[in-house]
Amino acid sequence: MTDISSPVCVYWIRGGLFGIGSPSAQIGGIFLLSGRREVRSRSDVNYYTARKLEDMARSMERLAKAFDEGMHKTGSLTRDDGLAAMQTSASMVCQDCSQCGIYAESEREDSYYLYYLLRAFEQKGQIEKEDMPRPFLAGCRKKEDYLAQLNRSLARAAMNLSWKNRFLESRDAVVSQFRELSLILGEFSHQIDQAADITEEYGYIMKKLFRRCHVAVENMLILEYESGRREAYVTARTTNGRCMTAKDASELMSEVIPGTRWNPAKDSRSIITRQSGTVRFEEDGEYQLLYGAARVPKQGERCSGDNYTFCESPGSQAMISLCDGMGCGEPACEESGQVVELTENLLEAGFGSRAAFKLVNTVLLLAGTEQHPAALDMSCVDLYTGVLDVMKLGAAPTFVLGQEGAEVLEAGQVPAGILSEAEPVMLSRKLWDGDHIIMVTDGVLDALPGEDKEQAMCQFLESLDFMPPQEMAERILEFALSFVPGARDDMTVLTAGIWKKE
Structure with a gap:
């Protein structure tokens, strides 16, 4: 029988006895402590929730590791693929012919013929007569039939390899999703665990x-x-x-x-x-943002392939997102619009900026949009602290204009939706009262003169007088257009000014 005067707890869930343990491990609704009934505090609820989320985060990480083990992506046809193709061709064409020795020769570990034929097929898409060994061409009575069947067998093996690699790419994207979800749960667990009940x-x-x-x-x-x-x-x-x-x-x-x-x-x-x-x-945050935008489509196009959004996510976070779709016109506009909308929805749902950014990249991989990648650029400002987080995948640099001049935040090189392992470039900077954020697409920078486009932009920004963000965006676009007879690419400028609230 348990002594209820001792520092242990007996607790119930829905009227049933659940267990006995120390106070720090309690997860019940009502417990006995030192002979008194007490209602469990909210801090215990937070502790229990944080631990559960932490367990889920570890489970997701283990699941990601389990998925990641096993098959690995193969870049080319293997020796076994070649032997299987030769064996299939011999059984369908040669049958019981004892004069053919190409298969027996290829079975040797140091066989030159097999690797030469595989590389020739990969380079030209088929094996031709001149690629075959001389004894085969001189002695085989069905060389045309054999060669045709060998090409069919290798083509089938190449198609299977392509499907296998495509499956592995999708699997890698799912693994990345699991890892990101694990990070999200871990961050949320830490946030709950560190929250103080006041x-x-x-x-x-x-x-x-x-x-x-x-x-x-x-x-x-x-x-x-x-x-x-x-x-x-x-x-x-x-x-x-x-x-x-x-x-x-x-x-x-x-x-x-x-x-x-x-x-x-x-x-x-x-x-x-x-x-x-x-x-x-x-x-309410200590800071507020005012925004401005200006853009022009490529000359001859009715609409721009660039899309952008300004929004605020839970927790006094302001987000500026700019997506440069591959190409121009309506197809690029539709694709970049989907990326921007997805990013905005994730942030408004409470996802962290980094998690949302990575999830968008993996969703693009799963959707099969690697043929039409998009350059993704996002700036998130914590209106409570004034800290700017910049995340980029293949996007042009971001500029920060402050009292000490213009600063360049460099970009990444890989467009979104290309590589599952592509990590976004992530930069952080403290903003002060009156600072401005300037985001542009590569069409704006490409129009500037000289080799050092970023330096030319910085010099122009530093020459500007104080003005509202919208007017600044229009002035920057006019400056870029002044060097070209017409827009050679979609050109978009986003600006945001940060000020302390009165």
Whole structure:
């Protein structure tokens, strides 16, 4: 019989005995500790959730390793493929002829004929008479039939190799998905584990203030994350029969926590009514962004193959995404538009910028768009800290214009959707009040004079007076177009200026 005065716990789930253990390992709803019944705190819920997510992340990583073992991609036909093709040709054409010795000769480990024939087939797409050995040409009575059957057998082996490699590429993309999902779960687990519950610090005064405004707070959770950003979940209802907007409620929260600004989350309720409901509030960032865009299609085309978007993701993250589709016109526009839309959807769903970026690349691989790759460029700004994260796959450089001049953030070389192992170029920089971000497609840089295109752009940016982002984007595009009689490629300029909120 367990002594309940000892520092161990007995806990139940849905009325049944679940187990006995130390307090740090509890996952039940109610437990006995030192002879008293206590309700488990939210921090225990966070701990349990974080551990479960961490376990899932490890499981995904193990699954990725299991998929990654076994078959490996082969670049060319092997010795066994050649022997099988020869054996098939001999059985269908030569039958019981004892004069043919080409197969027996090719079975030798040091056989020159076999490797020569395989390389000749790969280079020319077929084996011709002059590629065959002289004894075969002089002694074989069915050399035309044998050669035709040998080419058919090798063509079938090459097709099987192509399908096998295609399958392995898809498998590698799935493995990459598993690894990215493992990273996402791991990051989410770390975020939950490091989140501090500060409800007790502000809960009483907040409930009191809400009660004065005829709002009964039934439950409240205020979390402070590792970066210092806060988030609140408030379950409340009005008591006077009227309604209160979530925006008005966020102003009450700003009064309770000095020096902060709060806003209702975009995906949360907008009104507090007589029926209980939960509203999610986010602490407003210290910075704000203003955007500008200017573009022109390639001369002779009706639409540009470049696409872009500006959006804000959960957690005071602002995202600027630019995709340069391969080619120009409507096909490139459609493909780059799909990439931009997918990136935006992932960020709005709560994926981290790096995870979203990598997932887009692997989705393009699985979709089979490697014949039409896209240069992907993304800048994410944390409006709470002012930190800029730049991620690129095959995109042109990004420029940051600050008080000390223009800085070039270099690009990657591999377009999205080409290689599953392609890692995006990731750069980070702290932005200050009044800094500007300038993103361009390669059509803009290619139009500039001289060998050092980036230096020419920096000199022009540094010569500009202070102006709104939209006007800056238009001026940059005009500057690039001034050096060419017409747009030789799709040209797009995106600008964003960051300022501290008053």
